[in-house]
Amino acid sequence: MNPYALEAAFFYLFSAMIIGSALLVVLFRNIVRSAFALFFTLFGVAGIYVLLGADFVGVTQVLIYIGGVLILIVFGVMLTHRSYSVDMFNRLGTLVMGAVSAIVTFTIIYYAVRRAPWYSVGYKPALPTTQPIGKELLTTYLLPFELVSVLLVLAMIGAAYLIRSEVTTARERSPITKTGDNDSGLTPEVSSTGVKERGK
Amino acid sequence: MIELINNIIGNIHSSTPMIRWLVYVMVIVISSVIVLSFALLYEGFATYAERKVAGDIQARIGPNRVGPYGLLQFVADGVKLLLKEDIIPFYADKWLFIIAPYIVFTASFAAFVPLSYSDHVYVANMNVGVLYIIAVSSVVSMAILMGAWGSNNKWSLFGGMRAVAQIVSYEIPIILSLLAAIIIPSSLDMKDIILYQSGGLGIFRWIIFNNPFTLLAFFIYFTAAIAEVNRTPFDIPEAESELVAGYHTEYTGMRFAFFFMAEYGDMFIVSAIAATLFFGGWQIPFINGVAMPLWLRETLQVVVFLTKIFVLIYVMMWIRWTLPRLRVDQLMELCWKYLTPIAFFDLIGASVWVLLFNGKGVYDILSALFVH
Structure with a gap:
């Protein structure tokens, strides 16, 4: 019996989960359902990471992508005015283009996978990865790491700036938004721009 | 338990892969069943304790009819919830409505796995234990949103x-304050963190006493953690006076019970992290456990660990029945304008402390002064 059969079984399980739910993301007509189907895709990817022995990356995948990015996507979808009632089905003309681009992408990826010089490590028990990752980030890859954090700070400042400026203009235009109810559970700034602005 | 399993696996390591x-x-199934039964039993008694504490604070008796002192009240409640009609609203998004409680419960229960109950009693000793718990609990919020959307009810959605x-907001002070504690033992592994806190009569090397910043970090963590599990004074998601019952308005019977149990499960997890990271986990205070027989030591450790957790849970219940609820904007203000900056300051302070004193805590420094 193949000693890797258990790993293989889990690999196929996670792959089926990723591919199946990714198909659902594309095929659902309701955009909110698509966003929720993405949950299973991201979870399956985390499973693959753990299967490869990358425990830190796998857990971070769950924390960042499911706990952060996906929530923001769902929030964005829900807060965008009436976006959830939009019929997501594409018309026939785009079907051909979609098929062509899908086939081309698949061909490229297929040949890339076939030609890549795969490096086999053989069977090794998974070792802790957290400490090596931390050390590498703060020694070898210190500059990229810091650049990424600067980029994130810039993005945060940018986002805060965008929201701020919109609130002041909204307040100047009408005093109603200032006293508007902030029941949506968000910070006052976000709800007054996201909901109130478009409601008028 | 784990030792036993390791022995069995060690013996059969040479046997065929099939048997392995x-x-x-089998090990996975059995340990899951043990932890799940423990979690459910705890959740049952926690609901009883909550009502008794509430009764005590409001000068009432609380449940006292079913079983001795009303102890079996949760069994009656469970039976009641099982027998209730399972209503799915006609205009609900049925798939999302149905799977949301399962994901909430699974995610909440999955966080029980990396906990280290004693020296040898644990299910999985994960290298990334603390991070795993935080990640898995963040899935809960996703599933709550799923159920809230699926219900097709404005109160639920709100x-x-x-x-x-x-x-999502309170996760930031939580992670920052936990980081301030984690840099002391410099490990994410629950067992390593607890082992680091051994010695000092089993009390003085607790991370909470390591330096002033970790002391502060615990209070930030605990405040944010109460918000994270949606309990009063931070229970605006299910504020009865405004939102009927919040995100589980449309849920009935067992599906409602899943949400309910997940809340109590989360309380346990949050307290367990606090007990592990700040209060020495299963380290037995004042008694030297090395000389004891193994079974006694393990039992004592489990008892000590659970006692620490239950004390913290009691404090949460106490706070719930004493303080009024915050308003939405006050809640966000507390998180973003107070807790997050303080947590940042605290993390920097703890890092500087580790650099200055080479990772030594107050107890180590003081004892080094007197020993020479």
């Missing part, structure tokens, strides 16, 4: 959005 997998699967906004 069977044993692995509650769900509030819950998620709250959980």
Whole structure:
């Protein structure tokens, strides 16, 4: 019996989960359902990471992508005015283009996978990865790491700036938004721009 | 338990892979069943304790009819919830409505896995234990949103959005304050963290006493953690006076019970992290456990660990029945304008402390002064 059969079984399980739910993301007509189907895709990817022995990356995948990015996507979808009632089905003309681009992408990826010089490590028990990752980030890859954090700070400042400026203009235009109810559970700034602005 | 399993696996390591997998699967199933039964039993008694504490604070008796002192009240409640009609609203998004409680419960229960109950009693000793718990609990907020959206009810949706906004915001002070504690033992592994806190009569090397910043970090963590599990004074997602019942308005029977149990499960997890990271986990205070027989030591350790957790849970219940609820904007203000900056300051302070004193705590420094 193949000693890797258990790993293989889990690999196929996670792959089926990723591919199946990714198909659902594309095929659902309701955009909110698509966003929720993405949950299973991201979870399956985390499973693959753990299967490869990358425990830190796998857990971070769950924390960042499911706990952060996906929530923001769902929030964005829900807060965008009436976006959830939009019929997501594409018309026939785009079907051909979609098929062509899908086939081309698949061909490229297929040949890339076939030609890549795969490096086999053989069977090794998974070792802790957290400490090596931390050390590498703060020694070898210190500059990229810091650049990424600067980029994130810039993005945060940018986002805060965008929201701020919109609130002041909204307040100047009408005093109603200032006293508007902030029941949506968000910070006052976000709800007054996201909901109130478009409601008028 | 784990020792026993390791022995069995060690003996059969040379046998065929087929048998090895069977044993692995059996071990996984058996340990899950043990932890799940423990979690459910705890959740049952926690609901009883909550009502008794509430009764005590409000000068009432609380449940006292079913069983001695009303102890079996939760069994009666469970039976009641099982027998209730399972209503799915006609205009609900049925798939999302149905799977949301399962994901909430699974995610909440999955966080029980990496906990280290004593020296040898644990299910999985994960290298990334603390991070794993935080990651898995963040899935809960996703599932809450799923159920809230699926219900197709405005109260549910409001509650769900509030819950998620709250959980996502409060995750930041939680992670920052936990980081301030984690840099002391410099490990994410629950067992390593507890082992680091051994010695000092089993009390003085607790991370909470390591330096002033970790002391502060615990209070930030605990405040934010109460918000993370959506309990009063931070329970705006299910504020009865405004939102009927929040995100689980449309849920009945067992599906409602899943949400309910997940809340109590989360309380346990949050307290367990606090007990592990700040209060020395299963380290027995004042008694030297080395000389004891193994079974006695393990039992004592489990008892000590659970006692620490239950004390913290009691404090949460106490706070719930004493303080009024915060308003939405006050809640967000507390998180972003107070807790997050303080947590940042605290993390920097703890890092500087580790650099200055080479990772030594107050106790180590003081004892080094007197020993020479």
